[in-house]
Amino acid sequence: MIYDYLYKLTGSEILSMLIQSAIPLFLLVLPFVLVAVWLERKVSAHMQDRLGPMRVGWHGWLQTVADLVKLIQKEDIVAKETDKVLFNIAPVLVFAGSYAAFAAIPLTSAFLGSNIDLGIFFIVAVSGLVVTGILMAGWASNNKYSLLGAMRSAAQIISYEIPTMLVILIVVMITGTLNLRTLSEMQTGYFWNWMIFGGPQFGIDKFILIPLMIIGFLIIYISTLAEVNRTPFDIPEAESELVSGYHTEYSGMKFSMFFLAEYANMFAVSAIVSALFLGGYQSPFGYLGNLLHLPWLIPIEQFGWFVGKGVFFVLVQMWLRWTLPRLRVDQLMAVCWKYLIPIAFADLLIVGLITVI
């Protein structure tokens, strides 16, 4: 729809495709990140008996904008002993890796940045860029704390990608598609059609699937927490041990690119989890647009549900961060390799058997 319009306007296939893929970035992600940073500060403040930012705008809601302006005009320090090329590429890679994922996440049934059939596969692959960026940042900084943080981070993200992938496989096995829009469309109707409740089919296997899917959901949620470096898995940035991990040496806009990427990542994984298990942009109880015979209302409602589910999971992440202490590196690895991966494997096997039968 939008693509056709853009094609008419520009006459170039590549250009219109690019613009369409970038729309979610400017329409949703950047504004969301600004709000999320403010929200994090407010949530943490109210959990801790404080007020948080109060000065800039109503209850400080413009604080992030003010911070960004400050960060942009700050001096861009590149330390003498750094590897300049890698040092400069790293934040761009991290930023690109976490923002590119949004191109394949369907915002509503009417709009998807890039309707590729390998949607979820693309997201996982492009998120892998983040690891490269982090490793580069740690290595190029020529700082021991940065290096330790980067090594931990790489080990952690790669390990936790395994249970994530296994759980994604479970969903893919049941639905038979990698396209997130098709996946979301399959979960239409009411909330019992969501993947966490066994998906759209009926019958005896649905009831067997429900507990398996709930386990899968929990596993993927825990592993995504680790993938975005949030507490209790925020070891790469453990400020009490490693100062701030791989981005210790960064300042100004480069630092804020890491910072913005972190918050974008939080929303991205929340959106993926909700698309896989909680119907994505689908409403749990039908649409007002159907009731009032106003078809244009449906995508707007869907967008609301999509953002609502995403923000809910982001809030859960914040809640966990400000409640829990941090695990140690070896404990973190133990959680992944000793618990999550075997359980995910068993889950995968059983679901596989059920789908075959």
Next chain:
Amino acid sequence: MAQDSALNTQDLRLKTQGLRTEEMILNMGPQHPSTHGVLRLELQLEGEIITKVIPHIGYLHRCFEKHAEAMTYPQVIPYTDRMDYLASMGNEFGYVIAVEKLLGIEVPQRVEFIRVIMAELQRIASHLVALGTYGADIGAFTPFLFAFRDREKILNLFEITCGARLLYNYIWVGGLSHDLHPNFVKLAKEFIPYFRPKIKEFNELLSFNKIFIDRTADIGILPLETAVNFGISGPMLRGSGFKWDIRKNDPYSVYPKFDFDIPVGKGEMGTVGDSWDRYYVRVLEMEESLKIIEQALEQLPEGDVTSAIPKRIKPPIGQVYARIENPRGELGYFIISNGTLNPFRVKVRAPSFVNLGIMDELCRGHMVADIVAILGSVDIVLGEVDR
């Protein structure tokens, strides 16, 4: 050129010996968020495993002991405040007891009671900082602010008493600088029922959190024998399971009048003497301090707090050692008097300094992340380590 040749020889050595790995030396501090001040730890690492820890101190050295020699006896008191700045009341208390012992004067009962109340309130405030920052070291930031919220109430009590919130100069030789504020007893009595549930809340939030226990139990185990050999005192020694508290074992002031327990580490979550035990001993000690404050407020006698203050403090020739139980352990003052207005020598046995000496013993074989957990459980104040 010289550098080049040095590199070349190293390359040669690498070639001849095959692949060789080196221990990494990591400097932690002096500007590091979890060294609790300006402590520098030189870590030798084998990967993330620690093979040796060398603490480097002296970044906050302010010549307290030398300064004291140039001051008259009462002028030293504000300097003692600045040693363990989280437990200033205790520092003054110890110094004043030493000087009074040297002078051989008795102080009125009311003064003693108020001193004990202040010292115990200070102990709670100090432990709150220790526990809160410990939580922050492990990664839980919320308990830190909860602890500071409650500490604020105690600081308010100090503020209405003597006007200062951190460095008081309140306990004087022979008396106190001010009597209690008329509202003090009422506010302190309100504080006790306010604070008891907060300890429970703190326990639910941090002490019995599974992740917190995983991070601290069986980490930095301090066997009792080692602890005694290193001269460890205070909650660290009690965490290793030894019932030793100067308030009970070598009583001073009016402590024998109060009924309280000495909590010791029992190894509930791991081994006796691990970081969790040291942490939990402090939590339990706050309860005991509340008990003491409660009793002291009930029994608080009337009287004048400034009547026994000597006009001129000129102790006879001699020497004295007095010790008290400060939140961090045994705080001792050794004072030599040569019969003039100034002390000839003031030597402080600072508990943080002695306790810090065991870092290497505790950390060896643990990971970098555990350094933070161990150092937090040792609970040092650099002002006191360096003096």
